[in-house]
Amino acid sequence: MKFQINVRNVVVALTVLGLLLLPVYSTLSGNAFILTLFTRFVIFALAAASLNLIMGYGGMMSFGHAAYLGIGGYAVGILAFEGIGSGFIQWPIALAASALYALVIGALSLRTRGVYFIMITLAFAQMAYYIASGMSRYGGDDGLTIYKRSTFGGLIDLSNRVQFYYLCLGCLFGGIYLIWRIINSRFGMVVQGVRSNEQRMQAIGYHANRYRLVCFVISGTICGLAGALLANNTDFISPATMYWTRSGELMVMVVFGGMGSLFGPVLGTIVFLLLEELLSQFTEYWALIMGPLLLLIVLFARGGIMGLLGRFGRG
């Protein structure tokens, strides 16, 4: 890959560097809060990146992506509750459960397009939300406290702030690398082709929905990993994780950062959550500012932050 020096790439490189060095700053300055904050950012960035794979590259507007956060989280929470604390068991099950859910939901909802697809993915996620609310053994509405984070046989200690942060960051970078390989592969070319013109892809010999479905499952699985991380981060999982507003926020993060740009969701997530964090300190009506901001981005910066940076570089 050719690496060009332009505004966009410089911002991306600085962000990566910043994320890598954050624990150093946190330790030197004694500011533990910022590390906790950014651990959450990084986890949500992974979720947004997974959503970007189907939304930005696959053209599938899933409005139920938070369901995977919940499924991944509940897999960890429920297993911990039942006395299985090993991450080697918890995490594969979290991924498998997310993949299975994506397979079923995808197979059903990919029969539809456009608004119907948005509605059906939303409906399924709400279903998952109510199912979780009904699991009285696991806290029901109140959620489930996770008393012990996943253990990895001494390899890594998730209770250690810095180690956990680097694990999350590793998952994020790994996820983005995986997505980068996928979108440039044969498979990824087909998925993007189907987004561009489904009829044409069918006519030259592709069974479009088969590729869409596999892409949908990959995306859901990656988001399930984010869910497992999130549950470990908060030591808690509740149905609220899956609520539709959370799915909406994930979509906003992707749009903020720039749909269909590899690193966009990371910037989008950081900017979105940082704004939320800062604005909510001034006023509880922070959404009143966030709303118009999103509107401006949608109206004037179709490519989100990444698009703006790209334009900046050229101009």
Added chain:
Amino acid sequence: MASSLADPLLRVENLVRSFGGIKATDNLSLDVAPGELHAIIGPNGAGKTTLISQLTGQLMPNSGTVQFAGRDVTRLPSYQRSRLGLARSFQITCLLPDFTAADNVALAAQAHDGHSFRFWGSARKEKPLRDAAQAALTRVGLAKRADVRVSELSHGEQRELELAVALATKPKLLLLDEPMAGLGVTESARMVALLKELRKEVTIVLVEHDMEAVFALADRITVLVYGRVIASGDPDAIRNNEEVKRAYLGDQHAVTSHG
């Protein structure tokens, strides 16, 4: 109009497709022999595109059969027909607008080169695919425009790219839906010259309004009116057919004066 061909590449029998009360395809039968260029003409609304869509599987007939290379493909979805060697170009340009010309053709080649559930290696670095794309682009005269995005190509170039995409699927039968639509005089002439070359290699079904082109190219012509075949034969027979002249009253001049 019974065909005397022993082994047609494409055989359509008693095809019917209606939309509401209108029969867009009305008990239509048609044979295309291997190696021929078979033109389908007819006034607007004769059901030409409807027919092509049923041949490629974008549209399912109400009744009747479509056989391709000795196989009943009537109920086969379009992606499977493409795999059997049936390729189409679209009347309204139907490409991947945010991809380059080369990507468009390479994806067509990829569809017919093993499976595409490969998630790791870069598809744009697969030399056989890029070579196949370049060859097809060279064929239609677009070699120099390989790295230009489709949305930045001229209309004429997009028509040529449609053809390159179809060729890259290594078709046995090429269904061309008005490849000349919207082309200028020089572009049309180039397209006719190109089709003259292609017909040596591949069987072609050509739907076209440009009568000059049709009579210059076709081995056989089938005339559709209201979804029915009213005549089928070589260009001379069609030119002198009374029923065809009547159907084309408005366009009669076009039918009789060229060729």
